[in-house]
Structure formats: structure tokens, C-alpha cells
Amino acid sequence: MSKDMRRCTRCILPETFPNISFDAEGVCSYCQKAPPIPEFNRIRAELRGQIEAVFDQVRGKSEYDCIVAYSGGKDSTYVTWLMAHEYKVRPLAVTIDNSFLSPTAIENCKAISDTLGVDHMFFRPSSTFMKSMYRTSLTGDVHVKAAVTRASAVCNSCINIINTFMVKLAAHWGIQVIVGGYIGGQVPKDAAMMKLDLDALGRTRQRSTERYLKAFGDEGSRFFQLPEESSVRQVTVINPLLAVPYGEEMVIEKIKQFGWKMPTDTGRNSSNCRLNDLGILQHSKRFGFNPYVNELAELVRNGLMDREKALGKANAVPEAAEVEDIMENLNLKEGDLEA
Numbered sequence: 203m204s205k206d207m208r209r210c211t212r213c214i215l216p217e218t219f220p221n222i223s224f225d226a227e228g229v230c231s232y233c234q235k236a237p238p239i240p241e242f243n244r245i246r247a248e249l250r251g252q253i254e255a256v257f258d259q260v261r262g263k264s265e266y267d268c269i270v271a272y273s274g275g276k277d278s279t280y281v282t283w284l285m286a287h288e289y290k291v292r293p294l295a296v297t298i299d300n301s302f303l304s305p306t307a308i309e310n311c312k313a314i315s316d317t318l319g320v321d322h323m324f325f326r327p328s329s330t331f332m333k334s335m336y337r338t339s340l341t342g343d344v345h346v347k348a349a350v351t352r353a354s355a356v357c358n359s360c361i362n363i364i365n366t367f368m369v370k371l372a373a374h375w376g377i378q379v380i381v382g383g384y385i386g387g388q389v390p391k392d393a394a395m396m397k398l399d400l401d402a403l404g405r406t407r408q409r410s411t412e413r414y415l416k417a418f419g420d421e422g423s424r425f426f427q428l429p430e431e432s433s434v435r436q437v438t439v440i441n442p443l444l445a446v447p448y449g450e451e452m453v454i455e456k457i458k459q460f461g462w463k464m465p466t467d468t469g470r471n472s473s474n475c476r477l478n479d480l481g482i483l484q485h486s487k488r489f490g491f492n493p494y495v496n497e498l499a500e501l502v503r504n505g506l507m508d509r510e511k512a513l514g515k516a517n518a519v520p521e522a523a524e525v526e527d528i529m530e531n532l533n534l535k536e537g538d539l540e541a
């Protein structure tokens with residue numbers, strides 16, 4: 203990926219980004235469609251009110267008011283604190299150990315849960331299945347085009363496992379709300395608050411589930427299929443970072459107070475997963491843009507990140523030598539990553 207490719211003069215989206223065009227001033231079509239910053243802030247404030255209303259309805263009604271999908275990374279750590287101490291709901295923090303979590307991230311999960319007084323559990327899907335899934339994700343063509351504008355193939359596969367597990371857990375344990383740590387650009391626009399009906403969701407997801415089972419084998423059905431019967435059939439998914447004030451430095455400064463430590467083995471764009479750099483390298487080779495560029499562009503567009511800082515991150519695509527050990531672990535050679 204060339205560092206001097208054409209980029210939007212307002213956000214940082216490159217000319218290689220899907221369906222992009224530029225006006226005479228060099229402003230991209232995504233910026234032209236985005237609401238201006240005051241409108242963006244008004245939408246966020248309105249969402250905050252809606253989120254509070256949901257928590258007012260569920261608070262104290264069952265063992266846990268919500269599940270927090272807790273990766274141990276910076277954003278979901280901040281969200282866990284928000285739940286327990288700002289919204290004052292009782293969360294169950296749940297971490298999926300994908301076999302590639304940084305040891306520092308695992309320690310962060312435990313330390314932060316202790317500091318915040320939050321119950322926490324790890325779920326570790328079969329390492330054999332996970333490695334095989336990542337290998338197929340990196341060498342095949344598993345995800346739809348809209349998904350690959352937001353995340354790498356390995357991240358998309360993992361996100362699907364995490365989302366399905368959280369819904370299953372909520373359905374079986376009778377927990378009505380699932381809280382995630384996604385920020386703008388990582389998820390579709392309506393993801394700040396989504397009310398899901400499990401029966402309808404099972405039907406709309408049928409095609410993607412079939413595609414995953416075809417790619418990853420029927421063994422994956424326990425990870426990708428929703429339960430047909432459960433005590434709860436309606437869950438609300440909330441991503442509060444799409445509504446509350448957000449800034450990377452502000453988040454890190456806050457969570458360091460609770461003992462959170464930045465891992466040193468997760469590359470430039472992740473604060474929990476050692477696979478991330480390999481995902482970025484493969485995605486950049488294949489599509490010609492960094493999979494983080496969409497979220498970085500959105501942060502810049504909305505005045506939440508300095509443009510130069512975002513450009514630095516977007517241009518920091520790892521070299522093959524930096525991900526050699528992870529590739530060896532997955533039994534992959536550099537040539538396997540070419541489309």
C-alpha cells in the first residue's frame with residue numbers, strides 16, 4: 203500500500219476504499235454524506251437518553267442487568283467501568299479467549315474486574331477450531347463486502363463468534379441487555395442500540411450462518427447458530443461508545459487509574475489480540491487499505507482524533523517479518539496471504 207495514495211482532505215479515507223469518490227476540493231463521498239459535527243453531537247446526546255431509559259427498565263430486575271462483551275482491550279475496559287460506576291447497573295463481564303489474547307490482556311481482565319468489583323468469566327473455544335477458522339479466513343473469501351470495509355477477515359470471523367456467544371449466554375441466563383465496546387466505524391450506524399428478536403435474527407442470519415458452516419465446517423454450528431429455545435427471546439444490544447463522549451487518550455488515562463496496562467505484543471491498533479497485525483497485513487495486501495482506516499476516518503471526521511495521528515496509524519501496516527511467529531503458529535506462508 204503506497205503512502206502517497208490519494209486520500210480525502212477532510213477524513214483520511216484512501217482512493218482504494220470501496221465505492222469512494224472525491225469532489226473538486228478532494229472531500230470524499232463518505233464525508234459529504236456524514237452529518238456535520240453539531241448534528242453528530244446532537245444524535246449522540248439523544249442516544250444517551252435512550253440508553254439510560256433501557257437501563258432504568260432493567261436495573262435490579264435479575265441477577266445481572268447486562269453482559270459486557272469484555273475483550274480486555276482499552277475500549278471495553280472503559281465500558282465496563284461506565285456500566286458499573288456511571289450507569290450503576292450490575293454487569294457480568296465475559297471474555298472470549300481466542301487463543302491469541304496477549305498475556306497482558308488476560309491479566310487486565312482479571313485486574314480490572316477486581317478493581318471495579320465486577321463478576322467476570324472467560325470462555326475459550328477450542329483452539330484447534332479457532333486456528334483452523336483463522337487460517338480459512340486469511341486464505342479464503344468468507345465475508346461480505348460491507349463487513350471487510352470495517353474489519354479484517356480474522357476480526358470479522360472472531361466478532362461473529364463473540365456476538366453469537368453473548369446472545370446465547372443472555373438468552374439462556376435471562377439477561378436482557380448486551381453491552382459492547384465498539385466505536386464508530388467498527389459497526390453499522392444503528393449499532394448504538396439495537397433491539398433483537400432472536401427468532402427474527404435467526405432467520406435473517408440464516409444465509410451468513412450457512413456460509414460460515416460451509417467455510418469452517420459443521421463443527422462450527424455451536425459457535426454460529428442461535429438457540430431455537432431459551433428463556434429470553436428479546437435482547438437489546440448497546441454500544442455506549444457510539445453515544446458518550448469519546449477520545450482515545452481520555453479512555454486510556456481513565457482506565458490506567460484502575461490498573462490497566464497497555465500490552466506490548468498486539469501491534470499498533472489493538473490492545474488485546476496478537477493476531478491483529480496479521481489481519482491488517484493480509485487485508486492491506488488484498489484490498490489495498492488498512493482495515494482500521496474506516497474507524498480512524500470517522501474519528502477524524504467527527505473531531506475526535508487528530509488527522510496526523512490517524513494518518514500515522516493508517517500508514518503503519520506491519521511487515522511480514524513482524525508476524526512471522528503468528529503465521530508459523532497458523533501454519534501459513536507469506537504467499538498464502540495473496541488473493
Ligand SMILES: [Zn+2]
Pocket residue numbers: 210211212213214215229230231232233234
Ligand atoms: Zn472523507
